Amino acid sequence: MTAPPPLLQPIHEDPYLLVLDKPAGLLCVPGRGEEKQDCLSARAMRQWPDALIVHRLDMGTSGLVVMARGIEMQRALSAAFAERRVHKRYEAIVDGRMPLHEDWSLIDTPLMADWPRRPLQKTDPAGKPSLTRWRALAFASSPGEPEATHVLLEPLTGRSHQLRVHLLSIGHPILGDALYGNAAVQARAPRLLLHASELGLVHPVTQQDLRWKSPSGFSLSRP
Template sequence: MDIFLTKALDRTRSFVQKLIENGNVWVNQKQIVKTSHKVKSGDLIRVVIPEPVSLNLTPQDIDIEIVYEDEHLAVINKPRGMVVHPGAGNYDSTLVNALLYRFEGKLSSINGVIRPGIVHRLDKDTSGLLIVAKTNEAHIKLSEALKNHRIKRVYFAICEGVLEEDSGIINAPIGRHPVNRLKMAVVPNGKEATTYFEVLERFDKYTFVKLRLKTGRTHQIRVHMSYIGHPLLGDVLYGRPKNEFGVEGQLLHAGEIEFVHPVENKPMSFKVELPDYFKEILEALRKRSQKQDKIQH
């Protein structure tokens, strides 16, 4: 049902799934709440799209780094610690508040009033590149490209432990954790999830890695790295509660993104450097490794 309505209504799949789960879809006068409901020929489907809830989101003059901008989209370098869009307990100082101010409200409305322009997300403590849609046309095409794995996203991270393989593929389905609903987990009935990793540097107790996503599940890199026994440094949800650097929040940076412009149909490629705090920890690990090498020799 969610796949059928996504095409029929020309909306994002997440928007349609919420409609179904909130009881806004009827099939042959019977209300359904399962997105997996099978559509049959001859079905009479009724959909009620609620009026947008006015949350009076306030545009806020928050400094954000705009890597690229045109009339259709923008590419943002999101800082660590910034929530992407409003939610429970976070109704201001989010990226959306900053975008509303910076672009004077000229953002796509596909994802409703809470997530205007937001095509994909980064976790609060993940820094790096994010695409924002200004028009509905750009949003729909970017969402389609994302779903079909045509947006290349490269991340950099420091994980705990020393990875033995120089590169590898983690292919393990991800779904909601069976006990802790705040977490995701590798579960048998989860959604397909694939992460590619490549070792950049090894240290005594840590590994600096480059990661590429094929799919984009919630917390995917964090879940997959924890699953193979190498949680990200600072990740208190999927790793250790404390670490020697006093970092709170995973060291994960979305450093590269490539896609085809949704309207102008030209290739787009962007890169941003690692944040200073990330570089400082890397430098500390390198110095420590050099000292250990000297002692051994």
């Protein structure tokens, strides 16, 4: 008999919303097939029967996810995401050396579905406007070894696979990315090195300005 999954330990819990720290490798919502029914939303509903999904992280991405408690709160939080009133910050380890500076840089490249290779996405001038801010924190370089950079990311739009495709488009795929990285990039990490490290919003009921953080565990030292 399969043991039940461990209980979720919320980062934040109140009568209106939850903030959870999703592990890498866990779906946010059920997939197709019996083997893909275990997911963050199913686990949450076992503990909080009124828990409803608001947004998603890719299965390989770890980090912060907010869930609504009840349909009215789901509508309010969904509107906050749609209207870009939610602060989202990610961390990633990417291939190659990105320039280190204090200012944020912008990737402004439209994205669309790559229909022959679904669920992949691709850059395309005819795609939907897509914006990502990035700032490199540190890079690692060793003789004979490929370089890597620890980077902060802030998606200003919410396209599918946006961070992964935008980084690939500037020549810096995320290490461990089984969808967009080549074999060498995939082999350099046991998982996708992408983590949702900060989430902030104004609470729809209390009007508190809330911000949560989750350490990525990623680190690179300057040479």
